[in-house]
Amino acid sequence: SKNTGSLALPVVFCFFLIIQTITFPALRCNCSTAECEKTGSQCETDGACMASTSFIDGREQHIRLCITRDNLVPPGQPFYCLSAKGLLNIHCCYTNYCNNIDLKVPSGELCQVSRGSWGPVELVAVIAGPLFLLCLLLLMGAFLYQYHQRAYSHRQRLEVEDPSCDTLYMTKDRTLQDLIYDLSTSGSGSGLPLFVQRTVARTIVLQEIIGKGRFGEVWRGRWRGGDVAVKIFSSREERSWFREAEIYQTIMLRHENILGFIAADNKDNGTWTQLWLVSDYHEHGSLFDYLNRYSVNIEGMIKLALSAASGLAHLHMEILGTQGKPGIAHRDLKSKNILVKKNCTCAIADLGLAVRHDSATDTIDIAPNQRVGTKRYMAPEVLDETINMRHFDSFKCADIYALGLVYWEITRRCNSGGIHEEYQLPYYDLVPSDPTIEEMRKLVCDQKLRPNIPNWWQSYEALRVMGKIMRECWYANGAARLTALRIKKSLSQLSIEEDLKV
Numbered sequence: 001s002k003n004t005g006s007l008a009l010p011v012v013f014c015f016f017l018i019i020q021t022i023t024f025p026a027l028r029c030n031c032s033t034a035e036c037e038k039t040g041s042q043c044e045t046d047g048a049c050m051a052s053t054s055f056i057d058g059r060e061q062h063i064r065l066c067i068t069r070d071n072l073v074p075p076g077q078p079f080y081c082l083s084a085k086g087l088l089n090i091h092c093c094y095t096n097y098c099n100n101i102d103l104k105v106p107s108g109e110l111c112q113v114s115r116g117s118w119g120p121v122e123l124v125a126v127i128a129g130p131l132f133l134l135c136l137l138l139l140m141g142a143f144l145y146q147y148h149q150r151a152y153s154h155r156q157r158l159e160v161e162d163p164s165c166d167t168l169y170m171t172k173d174r175t176l177q178d179l180i181y182d183l184s185t186s187g188s189g190s191g192l193p194l195f196v197q198r199t200v201a202r203t204i205v206l207q208e209i210i211g212k213g214r215f216g217e218v219w220r221g222r223w224r225g226g227d228v229a230v231k232i233f234s235s236r237e238e239r240s241w242f243r244e245a246e247i248y249q250t251i252m253l254r255h256e257n258i259l260g261f262i263a264a265d266n267k268d269n270g271t272w273t274q275l276w277l278v279s280d281y282h283e284h285g286s287l288f289d290y291l292n293r294y295s296v297n298i299e300g301m302i303k304l305a306l307s308a309a310s311g312l313a314h315l316h317m318e319i320l321g322t323q324g325k326p327g328i329a330h331r332d333l334k335s336k337n338i339l340v341k342k343n344c345t346c347a348i349a350d351l352g353l354a355v356r357h358d359s360a361t362d363t364i365d366i367a368p369n370q371r372v373g374t375k376r377y378m379a380p381e382v383l384d385e386t387i388n389m390r391h392f393d394s395f396k397c398a399d400i401y402a403l404g405l406v407y408w409e410i411t412r413r414c415n416s417g418g419i420h421e422e423y424q425l426p427y428y429d430l431v432p433s434d435p436t437i438e439e440m441r442k443l444v445c446d447q448k449l450r451p452n453i454p455n456w457w458q459s460y461e462a463l464r465v466m467g468k469i470m471r472e473c474w475y476a477n478g479a480a481r482l483t484a485l486r487i488k489k490s491l492s493q494l495s496i497e498e499d500l501k502v
């Protein structure tokens with residue numbers, strides 16, 4: 001009885017603490033936004049207090065606010081709490097009124113020079129540092145330029161099929177690209193901090209609607225003289241919006257063959273929430289649109305196929321280390337979800353259904369529901385539900401099957417010896433325009449049919465190789481299929497051989 005007596009106090013204390021945290025999660029913070037004026041410039045939250053000082057468009061902004069627990073993603077390094085050198089200084093904390101502090105202006109060169117009270121040593125450092133960096137950048141730029149010139153010199157041939165193709169990729173608006181590049185290399189490698197994303201998103205002017213989907217609409221927008229694509233989700237689709245933004249902000253996801261993500265924003269205008277996802281804009285639109293409009297030559301075909309494989313290989317690959325990335329499976333790969341960039345390479349888009357692999361626990365980051373994606377592109381094991389959903393690699397194999405179908409769409413449009421076929425969707429001759437799962441299952445699993453690979457492809461080395469890759473993407477047994485990395489290697493090899501012949 002003596003023991004229980006001495007335990008009583010801590011137990012009661014803990015009990016109260018638990019009750020307190022469950023029923024009154026409120027952490028009190030200083031708050032400087034207009035909504036908080038009524039509540040005496042304070043707010044309550046179950047998450048964190050945040051103070052930020054930013055330097056945007058030449059103006060200094062100080063903001064204090066509450067961040068809800070839901071917004072503290074990813075855990076450990078929430079986007080809301082990331083600072084950005086020279087642009088934004090953010091402090092998140094977890095005790096009452098802990099954001100009652102005065103953060104310094106972000107220490108970019110701009111602000112430091114204007115402060116004035118420098119000793120000679122600092123002055124020299126401040127002036128010589130950036131100059132030195134500039135020189136270094138110039139040198140690197142010159143180096144890279146030469147390297148590219150050499151690498152691409154054998155591809156300078158004008159493409160007959162699509163005269164608008166630039167061999168070197170140029171963006172009209174370097175400022176945004178630079179900003180993202182700087183931030184993603186200095187910070188977490190996943191893109192702009194959320195706070196900057198908001199600023200970007202809220203200064204975009206929408207221009208025209210360029211697409212519609214089950215989630216909402218896609219618009220072309222302008223930001224500081226450059227084009228961006230804005231995917232606007234209906235408020236019903238908040239989960240899709242959040243998921244896609246979350247995937248795009250996976251550390252180290254940025255890759256030249258994956259659609260470049262710029263910002264996510266949820267604007268609450270009182271009556272409804274507008275959910276935005278801002279990305280790079282590619283005027284060619286999707287691979288589906290592109291193949292409908294143009295045929296390609298052998299070089300163009302290899303370029304599209306190789307870049308798509310590179311993008312998928314990067315997506316699938318797990319990179320270990322603190323600056324690593326998890327393996328990601330797309331789960332809705334198709335020609336409508338791949339964009340064609342100005343230099344006629346692919347960028348994989350629409351990551352809303354993707355799943356990430358946590359190799360430490362060998363788990364998948366969301367409970368994957370059975371059959372998502374586009375029925376026409378579903379792998380046999382997805383159609384007949386034999387896919388092993390606990391095994392992450394099964395999802396990668398299903399992606400490869402879909403990639404094979406995309407290759408078939410591309411290769412049909414390849415113009416060799418004056419022959420090329422009209423654009424068609426895979427299985428266009430075997431199923432109606434909006435096939436059911438049952439129709440697809442009968443075809444793909446029971447009858448084991450696959451898109452037709454014409455005999456005449458055998459007479460051209462490039463087409464023959466493409467046909468062979470497709471067959472090896474379409475095996476009924478997912479594990480027997482090629483990997484994205486393997487395909488990438490085969491196609492690199494092919495591109496070297498083809499270039500030698502030219």
Ligand SMILES: *[C@@H]1O[C@H](CO)[C@@H](O)[C@H](O)[C@H]1NC(C)=O
Pocket residue numbers: 029030041042097100101
């Ligand atoms: C933060 O809140 C505390 C408590 O209400 C108040 O005393 C303090 O002045 C506030 N600080 C700022 C900078 O508003």
